[in-house]
Amino acid sequence: MVGKKTAYFLVVPTVIVLVLIVIFPMFYSITVSLLSFDIRIPHHPFAGLKNFIGILSDSKFYHAALVTGIMMVAELVIEFILGLGIALLLMQIPLSRKIYQPILLIPMMVMPVVVGYVGRLLFEVRSGPVNYFLNVFGIESLQWHASAHLALITVLILRIWRWTPFVMATLLAGLLSLPVEPYESVQVDGANARQTFFYITLPMLKPVITLVIIMRALEILQAFDIIYVLTMGGPGISTMPLSLYTYLTGFRYWDIGQASAAAWLIMIPLSILVTFFVKLMEKGEEIEEKN
Amino acid sequence: MKRKTKRRIRQVIISIVIIFIVIATLFPIYWMLLTSVQHKSELMTSPPHFFTRHPTLKNWEFTFKDTLPKFVNSLVIAFFATLIAIVLGAMSGYAFARYKVGGNTLPFWILSLKFFPPVVAIVPYFLMMNTLRLIDTRTAVIIPHLIITVPFAVWMIKGFIQEVPRELEEAAMIDGASQLSIIRIITLPLIAPGLVVTALFCFIWSWNDFMFALILTRNQAITIPVAIAGMREAHGLMWGEVSATAALGTVPIILLAIVLQRYLVRGLSLGSIK
Numbered sequence: 001m002v003g004k005k006t007a008y009f010l011v012v013p014t015v016i017v018l019v020l021i022v023i024f025p026m027f028y029s030i031t032v033s034l035l036s037f038d039i040r041i042p043h044h045p046f047a048g049l050k051n052f053i054g055i056l057s058d059s060k061f062y063h064a065a066l067v068t069g070i071m072m073v074a075e076l077v078i079e080f081i082l083g084l085g086i087a088l089l090l091m092q093i094p095l096s097r098k099i100y101q102p103i104l105l106i107p108m109m110v111m112p113v114v115v116g117y118v119g120r121l122l123f124e125v126r127s128g129p130v131n132y133f134l135n136v137f138g139i140e141s142l143q144w145h146a147s148a149h150l151a152l153i154t155v156l157i158l159r160i161w162r163w164t165p166f167v168m169a170t171l172l173a174g175l176l177s178l179p180v181e182p183y184e185s186v187q188v189d190g191a192n193a194r195q196t197f198f199y200i201t202l203p204m205l206k207p208v209i210t211l212v213i214i215m216r217a218l219e220i221l222q223a224f225d226i227i228y229v230l231t232m233g234g235p236g237i238s239t240m241p242l243s244l245y246t247y248l249t250g251f252r253y254w255d256i257g258q259a260s261a262a263a264w265l266i267m268i269p270l271s272i273l274v275t276f277f278v279k280l281m282e283k284g285e286e287i288e289e290k291n
Numbered sequence: 292m293k294r295k296t297k298r299r300i301r302q303v304i305i306s307i308v309i310i311f312i313v314i315a316t317l318f319p320i321y322w323m324l325l326t327s328v329q330h331k332s333e334l335m336t337s338p339p340h341f342f343t344r345h346p347t348l349k350n351w352e353f354t355f356k357d358t359l360p361k362f363v364n365s366l367v368i369a370f371f372a373t374l375i376a377i378v379l380g381a382m383s384g385y386a387f388a389r390y391k392v393g394g395n396t397l398p399f400w401i402l403s404l405k406f407f408p409p410v411v412a413i414v415p416y417f418l419m420m421n422t423l424r425l426i427d428t429r430t431a432v433i434i435p436h437l438i439i440t441v442p443f444a445v446w447m448i449k450g451f452i453q454e455v456p457r458e459l460e461e462a463a464m465i466d467g468a469s470q471l472s473i474i475r476i477i478t479l480p481l482i483a484p485g486l487v488v489t490a491l492f493c494f495i496w497s498w499n500d501f502m503f504a505l506i507l508t509r510n511q512a513i514t515i516p517v518a519i520a521g522m523r524e525a526h527g528l529m530w531g532e533v534s535a536t537a538a539l540g541t542v543p544i545i546l547l548a549i550v551l552q553r554y555l556v557r558g559l560s561l562g563s564i565k
Contacts, residue, residue: 007390011397014383014445017375021437022404025415032414086312092305102552103313106320108559109548111499113516114537118319121326121530127335129322135338161319166559173556173564211563222408225501229520243410250414251506263411274406278399281563285395 033260044257051261061262063237064245071156071241072220076213078160083167083212087175090168101172108165116229119145119158145231151239158226163219167212174208175201207280214277221270242266323541326534327351334530350531351539358518358536365514365540368429368504369497372436376493377486380444385474387445388452389460398449402561405442409502412438417506427509435503440493443561447492450562451485452478491547492558498544515540 036047055061086104090097107115122130123144131141145154182200191199202209224243227233233240233248240248246266250259326334328346383401386392416435417426425431455478463473479486504514513521519540522533548555556564 004390007386007392010382010386011392014379014401014441017379017437017441018401018404021434022407025412025419028415028419029411032418089305089309093302096306100309100313102549104316105548105552105555106545107316109495109544110320110541111516111544113501113519114323114541117519117533117537118323121322122319124335127337127339129339132338169556170560170564208564211560215560218406222410224410246410247413256414260414263414266408267411270406270408274403278403281402282395282399284563
């Protein structure tokens with residue numbers, strides 16, 4: 001085998017590339033967040049924490065945090081229940097699972113920008129099929145993404161459509177990999193289906209569930225594409241999450257310093273989640289090595 | 292007997308529910324494809340047309356003429372973002388899997404970089420590319436896409452190599468094969484499917500990315516997602532044309548996903564669930 005020294009050289013290019021494309025921009029971003037940055041002039045004076053104070057005293061920022069928070073809770077709960085429900089249904093019909101599963105996975109491959117655009121077609125007030133079906137059932141047409149109360153719900157429907165398949169597929173893979181022995185022994189003990197689910201399935205599935213939830217939370221925290229196309233944060237600021245707020249601050253109002261500060265405020269919950277995720281993966285690796 | 296009928300009924304109900312979910316899953320995609328082949332007279336009508344009487348390829352014609360350069364941009368960007376990731380990933384993946392270079396710390400550090408959020412990266416990248424006068428070039432988009440593809444490729448390939456039994460390589464070594472030829476003859480062919488899977492995922496991530504391409508391109512280097520988002524603003528009423536472009540950007544990826552099916556969960560969970 002090659003010596004360990006040669007092996008080190010195999011890793012060096014990757015590390016150099018990653019330092020250049022991630023670590024350097026990261027420090028650059030921290031620096032910018034501490035400057036009073038005007039893109040039109042070359043000199044950017046040091047501003048201390050002015051940008052952070054500016055963000056933290058902007059009521060729009062808190063609203064954006066609220067929108068992200070609502071999305072987080074609503075999506076995690078609904079996607080988890082739907083995803084687990086569909087996975088359990090598919091477990092019941094092993095034969096047709098092979099046909100249905102690939103179809104159910106399609107949404108997560110659709111470009112988010114396209115999801116937003118198709119949302120505009122589907123929820124179109126006058127001629128969209130969604131309102132048409134509502135009318136068929138005798139319900140009046142709704143304004144969907146054009147109304148302040150329903151815009152966020154429209155966004156959520158589209159995001160749930162796109163992401164539930166991911167939750168479903170991961171939980172299904174988890175369910176399929178569970179060992180059979182515990183089930184056999186509780187069957188002997190005469191447990192019913194519900195007891196089996198709550199006392200055997202859920203606890204054994206816990207690592208997979210935790211992983212799925214962390215991965216979803218990481219994505220929800222950065223939700224951007226669908227909203228950009230569907231509502232651009234509107235009407236007003238009713239559907240503006242943190243990432244869109246940051247983007248608009250930087251690239252519409254050209255306040256680069258404040259945008260960097262806002263980005264770093266998103267980094268706080270994000271790095272906590274990433275730490276959890278990595279810890280979990282490390283645990284998984286250790287278990288694998290022991291086997 | 293009674294128990295059997297009860298079971299049968301249950302199966303039928305479950306099947307109906309699943310068929311309903313399948314319809315809800317496919318309907319938006321059907322609607323996009325339908326809109327892309329409809330004539331202007333059938334679009335935006337009330338009530339909507341659920342089928343088309345006179346399918347037309349006019350929208351697709353427009354798309355092929357208008358978005359071809361953007362399609363090429365997306366292809367070139369995704370190709371290089373993938374190629375670089377696979378080369379780097381194979382090299383360091385091998386070192387991590389076989390030699391435990393950097394113990395656990397280094398590979399997990401690389402894994403955590405996969406989550407470096409684009410929203411934090413866009414400001415520095417915009418400023419850097421602006422200084423380097425690279426705004427609106429494909430290079431400007433390829434570089435940040437490596438944040439997504441490289442850590443992913445390293446991690447996935449490391450996993451695939453770990454699955455190749457070490458003994459196979461050791462046996463070849465006893466037979467006197469050189470290290471390089473062992474990698475070439477034994478390891479590479481065995482992880483080839485894994486490399487293809489990893490490459491397809493990298494390609495999809497890069498292809499679907501919106502935020503970096505949005506900020507770092509203007510008009511020369513625009514990718515398909517940016518083109519779709521921009522068409523919205525420029526031509527508010529061109530539903531048919533936008534749908535054709537959207538379909539062009541989506542359908543190839545859906546086909547890839549069907550190829551990837553068996554590995555989909557593994558890729559999406561970064562190899563944590565196999």
